[in-house]
Amino acid sequence: MLSKLQIGDAIYIQTKAGWYTYIFRNYQYVQPNAVDVLLPVPAHPGTAAADRLITITTCNPPFHAAERLIAYGTFESWQPPTDIPTPIASIVTASS
Template identity: 50%
Template sequence: MLGELLLTVGVLALGYAGWQVWLADAVMGGQQQQAAQAFASELGPTAAAAPEAQLRTDEPPVETSAADRESFAVMYIPRLGEFERTVGEGTSRAVLDSLEQGLAHYSESALPGELGNFAVAGHRNGQGGPFTHLDEMRIGDRVYVQTSEAWYVYEFRNHEYVAPTGVGVVAAVPQQPQTPADGRYLTLTTCNPEWSAEGRLIAYATMVGWQPAADGMPAALAETLGRL
């Protein structure tokens, strides 16, 4: 009888702890979302672009490098729901754990739209858990990156699971560190499995186009977010 009682108490305690962590993530994630929306308005127009506006495939603008810990972009991932997060420079805990940011740019990687690999890290769980559902991305899903210069559009292509030492994922050409950059890539990294730092879950995407910041939010994204 005592053993059953202790087991029940243990299960309830674990459940309560899990609920607290989930609630904390939900609250902090909401704060990060609000901060991203505010920062997005500082970057430029967020109203929908004209429906006939087409993504450009010519040479995108040259982005200016941000200072360490400085916010410089907002990322939107419709597959992950109402997902807007600010990207800060550098992968320090100050950026990853921030209520104002939550996504961290690998400083040695390319900038948005730049030839090479724009690599970004985020927590899987805890501190807002922006990438909790990164494993749910599907081929063709779009990722939008807003800067003061432009909107960059990437399409998801595949996942990969690597060890924490698998730094080749952030190379200019992912997993081909000796190959010169030959395209524009986006790499998202987070922990795997959930609640563990045992491995890393990687999501790869390639750039399919861009449009000037002055044009406003890409119409397809605005439609998804209900902002037309």
């Protein structure tokens, strides 16, 4: 669950290009129509990004549309597809 993230937790994203690691930095609760959270610099239209961010959104509470829980992470690293990040290697290998 997104709400279980703690500041400093790693977020791993696997794509065809490789593994992206982001570090969780904060949450934000917003109304469902608050689309400015998806901007390159959330809630700051026209501002150039200084960091590479990931924005993850979900319903809050789960399966309801009352509000959205937004989680942000800052890019930390990239690894090729064959280099599974060490902290999750055993989990990824076991599920393959």
